[in-house]
Amino acid sequence: MIKPAGVALIILLFFAFNIFFIIKFHRKQDSFEEYSVGNRSFGWLLYSFSFLGYWYAGALYISGFSLSANKGILSQYLTVYAVASLVILYFMAKPVWVWGKNYNLVTQADFIGLRYGNKLFKTIFSFLTLIFWFPWIIIEMKTIGYIVALTTYSYINSNAGMIIVCLFVIVYTFYGGVRASAIGSMIQSFAFIGLGSLVTGYLIWKIFGGLYTIFPMVESAKPYLLTLDWRDNGHHWASIIITGTLGGFAFPDMFKQLYTADSPRTIKKIVFIAPVVAIMIRFSLFTLGLGCFLISGFPLKSNFSLFWLADSFGGPILLGLFAVISLSASMSTFSAIISTSAIMVCKDWLGAAFRGLSPQSMLKLAKGLTIVIGIISLYIATIQIDNLLNIAVIMFDLIVQAIIPLFIGQYWRKSNLYGAFGGMTVGIVITLMGNFYPQAFQWTGGWSPGIIGLVVNLFIHIACGFVFGKQKHVDEMFDTVKFYKDPHLRKAI
DSSP states (O other): OHHHHHHHHHHHHHHHHHHHHHHHTOOOOOSHHHHHHGGGOBOHHHHHHHHHHHHSOGGGGTHHHHHHHHHGGGGGHHHHHHHHHHHHHHHHHHHHHHHHHHHTOOSHHHHHHHHHTOHHHHHHHHHHHHHHHHHHHHHHHHHHHHHHHHHTTTSSOHHHHHHHHHHHHHHHHHHHHHHHHHHHHHHHHHIIIIIHHHHHHHHHHHHHSSHHHHHHHHHHHOGGGGOOOHHHHHHHHHHHHHHHHHHGGGSHHHHHGGGTBSSHHHHHTHHHHHHHHHIIIIIHHHHHHHTGGGSTTOOTTOTTHHHHHHHHHHHHHHHHHHHHHHHHHHHHHHHHHHHHHHHHIIIIIIHHHSTTOOHHHHHHHHHHHHHHHHHHHHHHHTSOOTTHHHHHHHHHHHHGGGHIIIIIHHHOTTOOHHHHHHHHHHHHHHHHHHHHOGGGGGGGTTOOHHHHHHHHHHHHHHHHHHHHOOOTTHHHHHHHHHTOOOTTSOOOO
């Protein structure tokens, strides 16, 4: 009883810490723009660390750590695509932010509707991306429940833990909109970056004596864990890295965060911070997992082996700290998801169905939808869903098809509605066929259906650009980016 009570106390103290800062930096939610994109006013500190909070999910400490213990150096592909995705972010920053500011965009579908000049395509795009994204919402919620159950020695079961934590997140997201979500995410990212690096470093030192000793020990016992054999599964893993790199900003929440910064320059600063964080979090955590097979009694096949390690070498205090670290990653992701989902349904669906809604009506709807979507998601997450992870992987292959019209349309004027709609549609169809009829795709040599869909999607997009040419409104849009002057930049003397 003492052990779970101690862990629960650490979690409650972390909640209190979150509440204090969310209330301290709260701003009155008196407009839809403030609630949805924080009046596009986030400085580099709030933007960068809230972004990192959204970017890292709780699954990193469960399935990610387990993968490193079983597959070795191969798990570092998660580090590779986390850093590689920043290239997409860097090039998206200016056009997305400038168009968002000039045309009052608040959702990913707003961008699509503006760029391709079609309201029907905008609504379809919003509907499909939300459907493809939804399984990841459920996975993150279930992850929260598992973390609470495992770190409290099952004193609090997974459903109860999930409901308690998720209700807390739903309430503060309802209360303060995207700003409360961002402040909570910033605090949570400080927890899993700073605290996570310290306790991971402590375990590496206590168990192995240091980071540098792990690799020789693994090399002498299981050298194959330090090698990458691409002969059998090379195309499979390459597919995961490519779709992971491209797909991050096809997720509606990650794309919407681009609108919240106070300038493109603020967004680009994350490129210099995130690689350091990736090394501090992913590389060190996965290196710890790499050597864990050497520990007697280590549950190699369990997805929850990190918590066993924390309990074995640090007792309830270290276990409680890892509960805070992993919950931080999950809570920030879940907050971004329900906030973005509410804004999407309000702006893209209800806004299209009921024309002429006032900004105040939109604000009230968005706040109400935050509660409704959160509660519905909670209910679904309590249901046992078979093969949920497989469903989510398929959905990721589907949602990544959105990156072609999103990214190409920012830099190529000939990118048009026919290519965007046609390419994305065919890419989705190919991806579905490849997942439900894999025997028809044996000729691909291990490349995933999502990659095949992306290639065809891109080909159609480009072909339609040359055949149909640019749309009439595009030049004006590109000129706003071309002539934009960042007020944060000082003039050269």
